[in-house]
Amino acid sequence: xxxxxxxxxxxxxxTHGLAELFATLxxxxxxxxxxxxxxxxxxxxxxxxHFKVIALSAKHYTEAIALTARQGLYxxxxxxxxxLVGARTAGCDELLxxxxxxxxxxxxxxxxxxxx
Numbered sequence: 001x002x003x004x005x006x007x008x009x010x011x012x013x014x015t016h017g018l019a020e021l022f023a024t025l026x027x028x029x030x031x032x033x034x035x036x037x038x039x040x041x042x043x044x045x046x047x048x049x050h051f052k053v054i055a056l057s058a059k060h061y062t063e064a065i066a067l068t069a070r071q072g073l074y075x076x077x078x079x080x081x082x083x084l085v086g087a088r089t090a091g092c093d094e095l096l097x098x099x100x101x102x103x104x105x106x107x108x109x110x111x112x113x114x115x116x
Contacts, residue, residue, distance in 0.1 A: 004050045011051040014086030018043065018053065020079060054090045056082060071106055080106050087112060 004011035013021070025039045034042075064081035071077070080102050087095040096116045097103055103113040 012054050012090040012092055013047060013051045014054045014056050014082060016056055016082045017086065054086050056086055060085050060089060067106065073105060077106060
């Protein structure tokens, strides 16, 4: 994220990724918890101000479902598939993730998926 803020690389986030980030940040077990208003402000300043937002269509969701089904994956794997389809749609050079195991199950050997 720092590289994007510094203009050293262009960042992209899907509409789904934005919603998932909001959900995650408002659910963190912090004391005090981050309020929805605080998270909204954080997203505006840290993400929306610097990242290109990629809107996902019904076609993208269909692609993600097909990818997940082809790999025989269940449940939340669809969310990783949405991130991957979004990164491909945006023409990203890299999809940065700390969860390589899930993405390698979804797209084995895909050079797009890397750990920061």
